[in-house]
Amino acid sequence: MSWQPHEITPETVAAPATAAGLVDHLRAEAALDHLLTEHKALVFRGFGVTPETLESAIDLLLPNRLAYVHGNSPRTKVGKNVYTSTEYPPEYTISMHNELSYAATWPARLMFFCEVAPTTGGATPIVDGTAWLEALDDEVRDAFAAGVRYTQNLHDGLGLGKSWQDTFESTDRDQVQELLTDSGATWEWKRDGGLRVHMVRPSTIKHPVNHNEVWFNQSDQWHSAALGDETAAALARIMPEDELPQSVTFADGSPIPGEYAIQVRDRGLEVAVDVPWNSGDLMLIDNISVGHGRRSFTGPRRVLVAMSD
Template sequence: MSNPKTESAWAPRIIRPADAGVSASPEGLAEYLRATDPGDLLVESRAVVFRGFGVSGDSYDGVADLLLPDRLAYVHGNSPRTKVGRNLYTSTEYPAEFEISMHNEMSYAHAWPSRILFFCDIAAATGGATPVVDGKLWLDSIDPEVREAFQAGVRYTQNLHDGMGFGKSWQATFETDDRAETEAFLDRAEAEWSWLPDGTLRVTQVRQATLKHPVTGTEVWFNQADQWHTAGLGEDAAAMAEIVPEDELPQNAYFADGSPIPAEYITHVQEVGMKMAVNVDWEVGDLLFVDNVAVAHGRRAFTGQRRILVAMS
């Protein structure tokens, strides 16, 4: 495969109190946001860091409500998270020593958040940056052979256990214990689903591999095949795949027609995304506001304590 481009000319915009012409306080940031259209801000910059405003857990809601007026629950999310506030979650609970590859949040689903807001409550001792990548740059940097192979889309499969097993349960995934409510959600999502004898919920969805931005029309790489495919999930997933039948794995990804995706394609997509990414190195109180279609995000490995919270709209 050809080598990807080596650098990105784009980086998130950083707005400090002096840039906004307001006081270095949560109230100052709120004043700035009331006079600014967040949608216009994202179309122009794609991702914005608000730094130096002293936002804390106590003042978070007042600021977040101006950026995300209608926060979404993380229903049908596949990442391990804990709900800690009003549709506010830990950003991920994967072990600190692992990187998380680039992705657009819930791009495997029938609907996804258009905006994401990250908040740094505790910064890592070392590492722990949130890398972000321009989705058009990522798409353009992927080998043409791979892009062509994904043209018809991605088929995602899930086996969500009934409370005991590998991966997430269907109750945690859909934030309900009600089967009928879950079934109705999946029907609205035009997903295929079935209940297995042991209570496992099997879900299959065919989704897009690329997407055109609803405002700019720019086409971007927009799928999570590499985060569902065993080749993209590290040694533990590879070991699981050796002992668990393929159709019983917690999750997997195929081409739209159900044919297997070569492992080297998955590795290539991940490596290109991480290589083209720009790190956002956290300071306590930072807010990172992201256009979830235009920009993908991930996580660098870290040491020490790290607490990044996330909300979506």
């Protein structure tokens, strides 16, 4: 049987089917860290959590909640370091990725909360990073061995993609420069007030506890081939690739073949496990062991996300 997340319900842990029952269970669960490392993803169903009762559960699942600094996807902040999940049109599937894997530091845990379940579809696929790595052709794994180089072009408030102010949750240039220096990135301020950032990162890492090697980069999402032929062609007509909001090459600056990026994207989705949502469900994932995405959907789906180190 292929890997599956571990499901926790009021029945399996002999707890009341209430948000308070979940909180009491989490307070008494001394082995939560071990459970997460062992199972890689935990799904909590049937506890009737609401936005009003969510805070207590988050505090136990994510003891040190982080801001979404240097995040590249569109989100809305709705609470204390709680955000909407990526706000892409519902008809699109979001491919697999580990949160902030392109950055110098990344969250160890992610928590998802389903406030409103979709009418159809809208599952969150999750993928075991070791299985994703093993699903790739040897030729592709070998090509990525030296890592990847990400480029971001962040505008100053008007343009394609995100602004540098939104990306770093700051309007202070000195603060942003300090953050980038600490991360090992290189950058330049452009004449129009925008910011170009370059980052060289590994393509795989080893989990700090179980030492499993996992695929851990967002090369496919940053590659123009993943935009689709029509979108990529339209953008190519108006700007060179290194002027796009985000782009990626191999670490030495040589281009990544489009078919490699497509294989990475498609194999990740092929070996993923779909987690469907009911309103009130929670999921906690190990962000190193497990990548996540989103299936297309209809209806008013609203899933919130928070993260911690």
